[in-house]
């Protein structure tokens with residue numbers, strides 16, 4: 632028999648349902664659905680996605696009294712279903728060097744993510760070279776060198792203001808001659824100067840293709856969870872400038888829950904390779920849809 636506390640109470644037996652624990656229940660009607668929809672939109676999930684998720688939750692539940700536990704579970708299930716297909720670690724290829732171009736607006740966490748990624752790859756027995764192709768930002772180059780030291784990975788730099796593409800070419804030569812498994816290329820993120828940035832990224836791609844016409848093998852877009860809905864326009868912008876193949880979302884350790892990832896997954900289906908959960912070298916985690924959904928639903 633079930634433990635005493637789980638048995639229906641007297642009233643429960645009388646009414647034919649369990650009374651304890653008494654969770655407030657509410658009839659699932661149009662008003663409640665609308666509130667739910669607004670909540671999801673406020674959580675950055677985007678109108679389209681919010682509408683569909685709500686519709687799925689309504690299915691088979693309209694007019695029924697529903698408690699928070701069931702609602703949370705249903706929501707988490709819906710979100711997990713959307714996110715599961717995009718949870719994919721960075722694919723590794725036998726190609727040497729596998730060239731990973733890392734793009735994103737300044738401050739999104741590109742430099743940090745490259746450092747963390749280099750460290751993880753090293754720990755997995757891969758040899759890695761980093762190229763600091765954001766040659767205009769001296770601070771970014773310095774930061775990358777610090778990360779390279781921490782990760783035990785060489786960082787190729789060029790004098791400030793020199794041509795990023797020519798550094799990328801030198802890095803290809805070096806990575807090849809070193810027999811490196813991967814080359815991680817940091818790039819500029821001046822989104823306020825799109826035409827320039829597009830030209831710069833295009834030139835880097837052109838030049839590395841002179842060494843390997845299949846490169847870059849991955850183009851990682853780094854997004855900052857704290858920018859909320861802005862992530863959508865950043866994806867739009869960078870997809871126009873580069874052949875974005877996957878995402879990393881940083882700063883998910885703070886208050887931001889990254890609801891925009893649901894909208895992104897729903898709209899673009901781009902793989903989410905990792906999430907940043909802190910400023911330390913080990914703070915890069917695999918994206919776990921289930922965990923993410925539960926944290927988002929709260």
Ligand code: GDP
Pocket residue numbers: 735736737738739740741742743744771774820881882883884885906907908909910914
């Ligand atoms: P970049 O300009 O895109 O290269 O960005 P940086 O890598 O320099 O990161 C900008 C700031 O965000 C730095 O202060 C980082 O320490 C911080 N940062 C990066 N990733 C994370 C993260 O996952 N969590 C937290 N809390 N901070 C992060």
